[in-house]
Amino acid sequence: MTRPGRPAARRRRRIVISIKTKLGALVVGAVLLTSGLALVAIRTSTEFRYITIFAMIATLLITQFVAHGLTAPLDEMTTVAGSISRGDFSRRVQGADRRDELGGLARRINRMADDLEAEDQHRKELVANVSHELRTPIAALRAVLENVVDGVSEADPETMRTALKQTERLGRLVETLLDLSRLDNGVVTLRARRFEVWPYLSGVLREANLAASQRGLDSTSGLHNRTDVHLHLDVSPPELTAHADAERLHQVMANLIDNAVKHSPPHGRVTVRARRGPYPDSLELEVEDEGPGIPEQERHKVFERFNRGAAAGQGGKGSDGGTGLGLAIARWAVDLHGGRIGVAESSRGCRIRVTLPGSLPA
16 A cells, blocks of 8 residues: 555655756746836835835845855865865765756766775775785795795705796786786777587686696685585587687686685585577576575675685685686676676575677677
8 A cells, every 4th residue: 555645755856946947936036026116116106216226136135045055066066076186085065965957966976976986995905905916926936036046945846836836826916917907998809709618618627627736825816726626517508609709708717617616615516507598699607606605785796896705614725815806807708798797596605697698799
C-alpha cells in the first residue's frame, strides 16, 4: 500500500526553479510594483517624482536581495575551484541541494573534486606501492652482489640463480607498470585472431604451473609460488574456438588464475571453464576457486587499482596480495574487447566470469 502524500512529495522534489524563472519573476515584480505605485499616485494625487524615487529604491532593494542569492554560490564555487587548483581537494560547494542551474553546477564541482581526490590518492598509493615493491628485490640483489664482491660468497650457479630470481621480480614489476601506463594512455591496440580455446588455455595453465614450481622465493609482484593447488580445465565443446587478442586474453587469464591460486586453501582446486557465448564467436570464461570468497559488499571494489584484498584464508600459503593491479589490468583488457568481467554467484569460494563478445569494437 502506498503511503498518502508520497506522490505529492515526489512531485514537489521534481520542481526545478531555474535562474531564468527567478529573473523573470524579478522583472514582473518590479513592473507590478511600479504600476501599483503609479495607481496609488493617481488616486491620492501624490507627485510622481516621489513615487518614482520610492519605486526605484524598492526595486533596487529587491534586486539586491535576489542577486545576492544568485551570486553567493558563484563566489563559493570560485573559492572551491581555487582550492582545487592548488591541490586541496577537501573543500566542497555547499549549495548542491539547490533546485536550479547553480545547484547542478555545485553537484558537478563536488563530483569533480571527489574524482580528483580519488586520483590523487591513487597516485600517492602508486608511489608508496612501487617504492615498497622495488625495495625488496633491489635490497636482496644488492646483498648478493656485495657478498660476491667482498669475497664472502663465490659467483657459483646457486648464487647467480638467486640474483636472477630477484632480477626477474624486478622485470615483472616493470612490466606491470608498463601495462598500467598503457592503460592510462590508451595506446594499446588489439590484434585479434581466431584460435582454439582448449590448447590455448592448456598452455596458460601449463605456464602457471611451471612458473610456480620454478619460483623458490615469495613474489612481491603478486605472482604466486603455490605448488599444492590443482588446476583443472573444462572446455565445452572441446573444439570451441574464439576470436580475440590472444596476448591480452593471456593477461586476463594469468591474473585471474594467479589470484585464485593465492586465495585457495591447502591442496585446493582451481577450475577454469570455457563455454560458447550467446553470439557467434563470443566466449564465456570462468575461474573458480575454493577459497573464502568475496563478501557481496566488497565485490564492486575487486577490480579497482591497488585493491590488494585479503591474504589467502583457511590456512593457505597466499602471498601478501601483490601490487593490487592485476585484476585492474584484467578488467582493462576485457574492456578493450568490449566484454564484461565481474564476480559471479558461487556456493563456495570465488568465481570470476569473463564474457567476450567475439566481434571486436572499432
